[in-house]
Amino acid sequence: MMLDHLGLREEAAKVEAAVAADLAERGSRVRSTAEVGKDIAARVTG
Numbered sequence: 001m002m003l004d005h006l007g008l009r010e011e012a013a014k015v016e017a018a019v020a021a022d023l024a025e026r027g028s029r030v031r032s033t034a035e036v037g038k039d040i041a042a043r044v045t046g
Contacts, residue, residue, distance in 0.1 A: 018043035 003012035018040045026039070 014044050015040070 001012045001015065003009075003015060021043060022036070022039055031039070
């Protein structure tokens with residue numbers, strides 16, 4: 001990921017964990033790109 005490449009390892013780990021958790025919870029449910037982004041952003045900041 002770009003964050004990891006820039007040396008922001010902690011931030012990269014938060015984003016990766018948020019994506020993994022979102023996929024595990026929501027699975028293959030169809031959502032728009034905006035919905036996915038909003039859900040992942042909420043996990044990272046929440």
